[in-house]
Amino acid sequence: MAAAEAHSAHNYHPLPVVVGTAEGAWMTDVDGRRYLDMLAGYSALNFGHGNRRLLDAARAQLDRVTLTSRAFHHDRFAAFCTELAELCGMEMVLPMNTGAEAVETAVKTARKWGYRVKGVPDGRAKIVVADGNFHGRTTTIISFSTDPEARADFGPYTPGFTVVPYGDLAAMEAAVDEDTVAVLIEPIQGEAGVLVPPPGYLAGVRRLTAERGVLFIADEIQSGLGRTGATFACEHEGVVPDMYVLGKALGGGVVPVSAVVSSAEVLGVFRPGEHGSTFGGNPLACAVGLEVIAMLRTGEFQQRAAELGDHLHHELNLLTGGGAVTGVRGRGLWAGVDIDPALGTGREISERLMARGVLVKDTHGSTIRIAPPLVVSKDDLDWGLAQLRAVLRG
Template sequence: MSGAAAPSRTAAELARADGHSAHNYHPLPVVLASARGAWARDIDGVEYLDLLAGYSALNFGHAHPRLVTVAQAQVGRLTLTSRAFQHALFADFCAAVTGLCGKDAVLPMNTGAEAVETAIKLSRKWGYDVKGVEPDRAEIITFDGNFHGRTIAIVGFSTDPDARGGFGPYPPGFRTVPYGDIDAVAAAVTANTVAVLLEPIQGEAGVLVPPDGFLAAVRALCDEHGILMVADEIQSGLGRTGETFACEHEGVVPDVYILGKALGGGIVPVSAVVADWPVMGVIGPGQHGSTFGGNPLACAVATEVVRMLETGEFQSRSRELGEHMHSLLATLPADVVTQVRGRGLWAGVELAPGGPSARTVCERLLARRVLAKDAHEGTIRLAPPLVVERDEIDWAVEQLADSLRPTG
């Protein structure tokens, strides 16, 4: 943990980037140059503890030696074939991912949004071919506060005005209901409903955990009506919450898993849709694909990610260190922090109205060498890499407590 240095190059680099990049982000004023484990170094040599972990893409930390070794070996061997040809790592990847999920088949893509779009297409095709819904009438139930990506279809059923506003018209076929309200889900089911698409914990909305029993109730409702339960575990999955999948906290197995972020180990974008053959089998040659989906480099890294998860080490670290982190967060002053939500090494710290905004607190944390991100205006999202140490969590929460009431 090196001491902070006075920035010299940061402002100039930020200005250069701002002059030539689209303004679709408003990043904190830091320019990172290298990182390892839970720490990142900026271009002026200042080191920061990373409590965002790439929105869970860096669950295993920056530059994990096992993942770097695998990636480096594969880069010099074979990186892309397209799916026009088979490659030597594809079968291992498929076996690893389906084994982790307890499913029959996987459809690999690249980004999380691509995987969500794939799951939407898969659900609709299943609805027509298997359930017998009339053509072009399929409906999918979604939830307010959702964040599944940025494509036109996905933002069309978003309730975030920043994500949705100004991009219409939007594709039909989605019914959005209040998150965590099983009665609202039941009321939205029609003969044309083919799936319920949900995040087991809503990350972008502020790490919202649904009421106890909600996931199990959705599972039962889907079984009752013969519709698919589709779980977007892109942020919540692969160890983040203390289990391999967040659905496991209620003993629930969805019909379709959507995976991404951590599946690529923070090295390459890798996403996947995973289901049993009665669902996956409705997709035939030419009906869906991706030039880079399932490429050899992605398969090498993702297969190693699965092997790392198979030991249970990272799930245990998230569970045990998460309990410690949440116990510390619970001691933050109640007049400034109204609620702390989350599971495992994932927390949403909700700030009281009238106090500092989440963005302001994140800027104060940056000055204290901690990287965190606001989730909308009132919540600070904390998601340290699963390789973080206990004393680093202690130090980070101390910095957060001081940032809530700055002195001087």
């Protein structure tokens, strides 16, 4: 740990554990101590560590070809785009690597669509976003962040964004005008503490954007691909956006894979040379992504997240009666738990859980996030919750 701290930039503050191996929902440190992973790489590990199907798909592709760049076709690309589009009920896919790249791609797509299709005057395109958002850390994305930690000292900032309160449909309606090309929101805000919007909010956003001729962009990088008990969090309100932004779990915890998925009208605005990525849609990424799609098609992981998620939230809500837990939010195998600040900060609670063999991550104040891999067993989940109860008792 000391060497890592000495020779790497301090842009993270990890818990003091050094992972050596991992399997399923468990990680083992270099000293042989096992920990229950209750974070799952912020949903990048929805299918668990070392998932055999995903590793086999990656190994098979490693022996064939790993990278061509988009200068050439390769034999996994068409299948990946076709099957991901079908999973999303869309027509076109633009593959990238990281979630932030996918969000940047969505922003560029919306602006170009606004100018070429909607007819917004050049340079005036606006995108409405929600406060408390977390869409990544590029210069453009932090320009519309309301988190001082992510934003401060990185200006000048990119214009063209209007921030409204999350969950406030009236505020969003007031913000959308003739120059608005898109509304970009997380169906559930992860970094903000797993905030679920009020019932009807997503459906209201869908109605508003359809009526005003504005794109509804759903950032499902953390919430999508099974985490909430459905393939997409938008499904809980019967909503289909104009564009999905996907990442994290799409790479199965093996390689970084992200994508923007939309209609031919929207993604069809791009011409060769206008956007791209050397590694976006590479053969190895497509091979792993195809296996992820095949696993999601069975519905098994969505069902596990729904059933175990009901159990998780039932148990967490029982903790709110004693005062140690002041609030619980979330959906599926995803929860934000607000701890009484008198018991410690979120970081301190995370450290105490680590000492008991459970790994979680804090967010603002005294809030911790719980998001185990979807392959976690009920017994292991209950064991992790027992450690949380022990920590709260002091």
